[in-house]
Amino acid sequence: MEGYSVHAMRPAHIADMLAEDRYTQPALCGECHSLTLHGPDGLALLEQDTYGEWRKGPFGDEGVEPGGTVRPCVSCHMPKIEYPDRPGPREASHRFLGASTHLSALAADAERLDDLTRFLKSADIELGLAARLRPSLAEGSRIVDATVAIRNRGVGHGFPTGALDLNEAWVVLEVRDAVNRTLWSSSPGSEESATAPQGIRLRRVFRDRDGRAILDHDILSAVGHLEDLAVPAGARVERRLEIPIAADVVPPLEVRGRLEHRGINRAFARLALGEPLPELPVTVIAEHAVSVAAEAEGGQPEESRPRAASGGGDGGVVVSSQPRDGDDRRSPQ
Numbered sequence: 001m002e003g004y005s006v007h008a009m010r011p012a013h014i015a016d017m018l019a020e021d022r023y024t025q026p027a028l029c030g031e032c033h034s035l036t037l038h039g040p041d042g043l044a045l046l047e048q049d050t051y052g053e054w055r056k057g058p059f060g061d062e063g064v065e066p067g068g069t070v071r072p073c074v075s076c077h078m079p080k081i082e083y084p085d086r087p088g089p090r091e092a093s094h095r096f097l098g099a100s101t102h103l104s105a106l107a108a109d110a111e112r113l114d115d116l117t118r119f120l121k122s123a124d125i126e127l128g129l130a131a132r133l134r135p136s137l138a139e140g141s142r143i144v145d146a147t148v149a150i151r152n153r154g155v156g157h158g159f160p161t162g163a164l165d166l167n168e169a170w171v172v173l174e175v176r177d178a179v180n181r182t183l184w185s186s187s188p189g190s191e192e193s194a195t196a197p198q199g200i201r202l203r204r205v206f207r208d209r210d211g212r213a214i215l216d217h218d219i220l221s222a223v224g225h226l227e228d229l230a231v232p233a234g235a236r237v238e239r240r241l242e243i244p245i246a247a248d249v250v251p252p253l254e255v256r257g258r259l260e261h262r263g264i265n266r267a268f269a270r271l272a273l274g275e276p277l278p279e280l281p282v283t284v285i286a287e288h289a290v291s292v293a294a295e296a297e298g299g300q301p302e303e304s305r306p307r308a309a310s311g312g313g314d315g316g317v318v319v320s321s322q323p324r325d326g327d328d329r330r331s332p333q
């Protein structure tokens, strides 16, 4: 399909069209990539807002720092590429690589799935971990105090984005002992339950009028959120966990984390596709492991790439915006 319409037109007409800058304006994309649900009683619920996320972030026209460069949507999603069958200037790709790995898998389009996976993995997102062992009040057990942080450096908007009740990302955490046995692991994101597992889960769960979770994308019944967490562009989210561990485990212990993404949640997939559920691809975006510090040592989250990291956070999820450039990587405390 690519270039199909272009071929049917006269070169001068194509040149005229391409000279118009409205095609590169993010406001054009924002016409569709921002959606508010309006309901009775003045209800206005944001269903998706990739455009708004972009505007407020370090790549957008509102959030860009003085002297910084705005990066329009097309700079990432429509890069200039060469078309081997059409010699001449490079043309903007119309493949719109994003995050819908499930669609390519269902269409058995291995090439696009590959490209999408590469695109997702190239997003500059870091996983940070810190862990410290401490005594527990419960006899025969100890606690691993773990801090998990996700930093969105390079995605032009939130991660994930789009319909956040369908797209989801999460961190799988594991505690291992010296002989590589898994002592504890957080539930993976495959659970459909509305209750968040221990760990970080990036997604939105709408609620209906009775307070029940809507997991099947029945957005017209939504009146609010039960969960709503994504990592804004340029920002970092952090959560602290207390993981109970038997007292007689063999140190040193290690905490491993894996940030994973899936283009569609399983409850909706089941509704749309029925049983047996086809395999829905999960993309590993970042991985990291740290050894668990002994009781006396400190625990600053260490990023998956060596950089000065920040501490802080008093339980729950903390979202902080980040200095966007330069050498000062410390987050505001």
Ligand code: HEC
Binding pocket: 023, 028, 029, 030, 031, 032, 033, 073, 074, 077, 078, 096, 097, 098, 099, 100, 101, 116, 162, 163
């Ligand atoms: C007329 C409405 C409309 C406009 C305008 C529009 N889009 Fe989309 N776009 C859509 C719809 C609908 C989808 C599919 C949404 C889904 O799968 O959840 C989509 C999907 C995408 C995807 C995701 C593909 C994937 O694999 O996940 C990207 C990236 C994207 N659009 C970028 C853009 C950019 C960049 C612009 C502006 C140049 C733009 N869109 C303008 C409606 C639009």
Ligand code: HEC
Binding pocket: 026, 029, 030, 033, 050, 051, 054, 055, 059, 071, 072, 073, 074, 075, 076, 077, 097, 098, 099, 100, 119, 120, 122, 123, 124, 154, 155, 156, 157, 158, 159, 160, 161, 162, 163, 167, 263
């Ligand atoms: C700096 C690069 C960059 C810019 C700028 C950017 N994006 Fe993205 N976009 C990404 C990456 C990386 C992903 C995959 C990670 C994710 O889903 O957050 C993505 C994913 C998406 C998706 C897929 C969500 C889905 O439902 O599957 C859509 C739609 C999208 N972007 C639209 C836009 C629009 C619209 C703009 C401008 C308002 C924009 N992007 C600007 C890098 C960018």
